[in-house]
Amino acid sequence: MVTSVSEAPAAQAEVVVELYRRMRLIREFETRTSALYKAGEVPGFVHLSIGQEATAVGACRHLREDDVVTSTHRGHGHCLAKGLGADQMMAELMGRDSGTCHGRGGSMHIADPKQGIFGANGIVGAGLPIAVGAATAAQLRGADSVVVSFFGDGAVAQGMFHEAVNLAGVWDLPVVFFCENNQYAEFSRASDQHRATLKERAIGYGVPYRRVDGNDVIAVADVMDNVIAHTRAGHGPFLVEAFTYRWHGHYEGDPEHYRTGEELASWRERDPLNLAYDRALAAGATSDALIEVDVAVRAEIDAAVEHARQAEAPKPASLFDFVTAPRPDIPEPPAPSGEPVKMMAAIREAIEREMTDDPSVFMAGIDVAQGNVFGLFRGMADAFPGRVRDTPISETAIVGTAVGAALAGFRPVVEIMYMDFIGVCLDGLMNQAAKLRFMTGGRASLPLVVRTQFGAGRSSGSQHSQSLEAVLAHIPGLTVVMPSNPADAYGLMRAAIRDPNPVVFIENRLQYGMKGPGPEPDHLVPLGRAKVVREGRDVSVVSWSRMLTTVLQAADRLAEEGISAEVIDLRTISPLDRETVLRSLERTHRLVIVHEAVQDFGVGAELAALAANEGFWHLDAPVARVAPPAIPSPYAPSLEKLWLPDADAIADTVRRVVRS
Template structure:
């Protein structure tokens, strides 16, 4: 039974959203708000009703039309206006704007400019809630248009498979941007829910009490272990898809008809039926009007971020780690190093978990984790073949305070989940003004040379390194694999950890259990005085072999193992170049626009006066990896190709 006090408070929260959005519309027209603005006028009841029974420690994800959700979850009006105006006092320090308001500490895991992107992130928050067992739930708001996104299907399926405490809350406002929902789908949400084996509920999205009463039962059940549910709340947005939208796709009669069912008018009618006088609602409206006016005035006075803060919040400061002593234990393999590093962190940190395709029962496609799921029940989890859901789950779980280690089976498959990696993991810390923590690891592997073909052989580290906010690590030996993977799991930033599958059987001395290798630090693995040769991952083995070959010819080569591709250890490379005056770079990624190009630019810019010869790159030509063994051998450089380049550079040739 809803009390009169609760009815009045629901009305207050809806009135706050309505007046906030009306003020935002005016501020946008007056050019006080830059960028894009998407308003939720007409949809206030869905936001308030859905969040009514949520706790502070429950998580929501939102959409580009997310102001109402944020307000309903408890965010303050003044910093939200400041955020829309791009001020430093904004919720996200002016880094997010209208579409990206977030406060993970208040359970708001972010409005999102990518349609459907919040859904897998909410699955991550629900995963964290399930693992902690403290009764938290997650709720993901999305519109009917998001149902066409692959992220929706992957996320709902994964939540069903894992039986997560999550509400998928669809605000069906009848339009996907400019298109009618009926023209975008041939199956309704009830049928989709049945297809995924989860519950479905329908509600009048303009009736705040109906929404709240539905959500009361659902959230209570989720706290007790009920599985996911898909809620469809039918509502309507009064304004266009964005402010300035000419709205040629709908009629004025349609809008008038929906306005007759204004959520605030319906709420007032319900209040009158319960004996609440209209004067009480009028007083609320006046109170909210003063609140909005004061908040706008204050936000206008707030300063913009200082230009000197431009680079703030891109990275979390990582702990300083000393270079460890060389490993001198019994011989072990790179594949052992991966397993032992993950096992160590699972043992010593309860917030660490592992997820990916066949990592549990199958122990990973290469058997690296065989038996680990039994050793750590519930913390080594198999997933469906759903890369976006896997990485999105990692993003949400990291925001919830976990340290996920997720696997993308092949590096080539990174391209399937680029949004979650590039637009979410890499950017959310910055776009939330440092509010979002993102300590996650995406493990993957690559390796040409075994006729795996064009879709299973790509070395895509340059593409990933080009994304600000991502760390890219590529070790070349077992000890570094162990120490760097442990450091990556402990790192506060999103790390893509790339193993070369041809190195899984490579042997080397086992380091001490507490062995940690600093991220972002290259290592000179062979001193020399004539040429600097930079490489990483498996190509480093070829580089070292080439250095030994030319050493017999009187060419003394210094070999540097980058270990971390991004951030790039420019200092170690430049220091070596100052002594050798020549630079060769060898890598497995194709030559054009690769890591070698970045190092060549570094040498030309900051090391120009030390260069006595052109920089030479040794890398495959810019084409897909061939399948036929003779063609692949011709395409992929080896120690002979590197040795030839070293000889040419030593002799003063550039080609």
Template sequence: MTTIETAPKTTPALDAHALEHPDTLVELYRRMRLIRQFEDRASRLYKTNQIPGFLHLSIGQEASAVGACWPLDDRDVVTSTHRGHGHCIAKGLDVDGMFAELMGKETGTCKGRGGSMHIADPRKGIFGANGIVGAGMPIAVGAGTAAQLKAEGAVVVAFFGDGAVAQGVFHESVNLAAVWDLPVIFFCENNGYAEFSSAADQHRATLKDRAAGYGIEFHSVDGNDVTAVAALQTELVERVRAGAGPMIVEAATYRWHGHYEGDPQSYRVEDELAEWKLRDPLEVLGARMRAAGLAERIEAVHADVDDTIGQAVRLANEAEYPVAETAGDYVISERTFIPEPPVPTEGVWKTMHSITAALTRELDDDPSVFLAGIDVGEGGNVFGLTRGLAEKYPGRVRDTPISESAIMGTAVGAAMAGYKPVVELMYFDFIGVCLDQLMNQAAKLRFMTGGAASLPMVVRTQFAAGKSSGSQHSQSLEALLAHIPGLTVVMPSTPSDTYGLLRAAIQDPNPVVFIENRLLYGMKGPKPADDHIVPIGKAIVRRPGADVTVVSYSAMMQGCLAVADRLAAEGIDTEVIDLRTISPLDFDTILTSLKKTNRLVVVHQAVGEFGVGAEIAAKAVREGFWYLDAPVVRVTAAQSPAPYSPVLEKVWLPDEEAIEAAIREVLDPDPSK
């Protein structure tokens, strides 16, 4: 049944006899039967509208789930797919909570926040079913990284379907796991169809061919024979625990139901399902058990499982739905209060040095912190910000391939496994190639797990315009990320705040995107104390004033302060507020200032429409309408991509002249002049 397609490394003797023990066979059968009955009942509940939302079932694939998880223990982690009920049950999740979750009840595994496609319990090493095809694989790489750093022999199994092989994250994840020699088994359940399309129509290379390309082992197995899967997986898990590195397993199986419940299945080949049902995983094992005289124990399993399923459904039906007032719970983890530190006035250092110092301090203080990214190790970062750290912290400062999605997923998985990863996205403009791992994974997993998942991770990135970097290396995209609930977005403007906010971000229990302006790397400012730390989500008044409020952040803050100083000579008293954190937005500080000045200007380098300034203006009109004596004015980049030509870029960028004009406009808003 099992073939090993490449020469294996030294392999310990497999105790195949143990899998033939009657108690083992009964337990394998029980787990498969539990999955089968769970999904059969779920199908019926869906048809009677007791389960809302989408439902994807794995009936027919029980052997691959049970066999793949058979040798796993509490150390180990699995990541799953949108068809993940079987994986969750095989890893030990109770069906009481799962039925309640499918019904959207408060007693559900994820408190009704996840549903069928997103069931997870990180406390049991179940890092989640996933509604995005292939998205669990980068997370598995992160969990594997944590396992490698912890060095306790943990193994990660990343389940995926044959359709996910066409996703870029498959390549990025397997390649990174191979480069880092991670303890990850990529387990493909090849059920013959990628949604509605035959697998034969989707690929021109086999998984065996692909594995050879990544330089890792490939193994195939009959996915409908649970003992064959368990035997292979027992061998591989033991070897991976011992350091054999990542592997790919392909289990040939078949799903009896459609891609989703209600799928008309017009793509099925006639008689194909009937042929596969002759190889029903439960019947394959059941026949062997009956031949071994275990018929009575099979019937006992049936009765026990039926009771378990019946009770679980009853409890789920009786459970309450979440209270409406809790709809916004679990979006972010509660932050530890950090008082505003004194503003440093002595010493001198550059922003670039503050970044290196903050990373060094956190690496020193917390062994769960590690850095990863393109050229952050031997290269020391493209701007030299991490130079020397790889030598000082071996294994905790890691170079990656150019694989942004895998890098972000590594952060997600490692954070869920208890680490505090700091990963680097070389340019902010590249956010588009890895947005899923931030938008659909990092930002949502705490919410979708009902608070069970913790995501203490930082994404460091940088941007700037003004030096002819062109349209794909100049973008200020903070509004895009600030629009995603669950993400924290930080943009410092001074060396001391960069140090204090980066330290706070690394210590924070939430996913933080830390955005630096590369044109500030050489900026000099006072050097704070080593224990300096700045609260996230709190703006600061950089310059008090009484006539007009100017709100900005990042590099534009310097221009605002320069204009305010010049206007002071004319008797115009400008209050300048530095947001520092874009999301969550500290509007209270803005409103307090607006009550005093009655006029508001917002300045940022990003384009204006649908931006941070627009959000602040909307809040000012809603919450501060009665204090406004003039319209809110925004000073932003023009509504076009960043030009390359210096002449065009100068026109495109907001400058001090535009800031000054806006201040004068709100001070004298008479349109007739």
């Protein structure tokens, strides 16, 4: 461990000069960035941390290569302090292919997980739950690495902050939550945003707290020396609050009407670089040595700017790169023929198999260690100590934990108890899991599974019955899976856990007791591939999840009337297997789509558009959809039955299409 600055007088001058150099590098990088932004060479949004250099450098002083940081939209300093190259970063800001993220991230989203930089983040507070995941990975690995999660005072008002700190405390995770209190949350004074101090909040979470002068890099480094040692030794999380000030506005171009010039001038008098300069001289460094540092840093940034100006923009052919990782080619397995097995048992057995084969797989969620609300996992916590984890009721922290752990090399399987609750944690799915591989130019790997369930038909009401796969399928980067039978649930779950991409695995709770032929232990079902489960000649009927069973019932009735329906089980909603649907349409010339989600703006509409655009010349009749009307799921059994399509409604629609 690096010795504390205050405890190493013989090396003090060398240490302080190095700290000064790192701060000067951040100041020069951001000063040039400001000028380049004004000149139009840096596009997008730019948020600078000029005046806050001591917090980044002091906080990262004692970090090792295997330690992790998560950052904020004001994250240039954190990335530079952790060791990222200024040339790559400048190229990224200019949108060049040689940039840190191949021009996909820009100023707010710089990351390099291989260097322990899990990303600056454009969403306020989003790095906090990701840090919890990274710390969970460190704990499961048995390593003594730590995570430092930078956030601003404004993020304290986010639910992400509460959920992340609380979960870290409950699990005794090795994470330091480092608040850079720069006095303003965007345009509002910190004092106007909170009635409780961060110190008071820390007491509520049972987490130790330290306050430090954020303009004094020596003070920050010394405090973090002790804090990191505490956390590295396995004593759990820590909250550090560094008081500092940002010299520029919230963003470049901010008119800054909310503060006075006198206030800014008073903070400039305590310029962190000047303080470090004076400390270096007092420790024995010479002014010539510090001037050499300034000259060298300026030359480094000059070279970085020139490199970025000469670098090429991403090629047009690379537009679709990095959205998803290539997935392994899995052949369609033979039809299952084993002893009947329940859907719930098939899901459990799939997860057990992967946890047994791969120590990087773990499971977390609300009451999962207790078996989960439906009893799917009873006894698994005993079978896999430490790898089946109960969480507080904190969906945002649950999904953020999955993201951070996946970035750290694990394969988490986390549960959101009801599909209706994805709105609570949508940022983790939509802006983090789905986008981080793309925004990091392929540097991030996100092999994670988010399990959830839904199901109308048992009077669960409007907030516990929704089928929201269309919401998730509309997010590029997410794979969305909905099995219809036990064997597919087993094979798709195993494939999802092994997949290098984030997968949302949606189960229908009304099928948990459904029995079907059991699969072989090595059974795997390819993601992104639909299956023709019943061949036919007159009409193609596409469905998924529990509604497929109702479709098959209708197909049996129709067969007695001489109508031959070909039934397709999508299995994976996104990516959509367009080829299988179009090949079937080419054979039957008619298409009916059946789903449990409300009809308007759904997956059925996408399939109808596919038929109209690419299958138009095969159509002999209009495409029809069978789905609930666009109203929330009713509670009263009589209304719910009327709302939810049944086999009669499906058969009537098919008859109409075939006869048209």
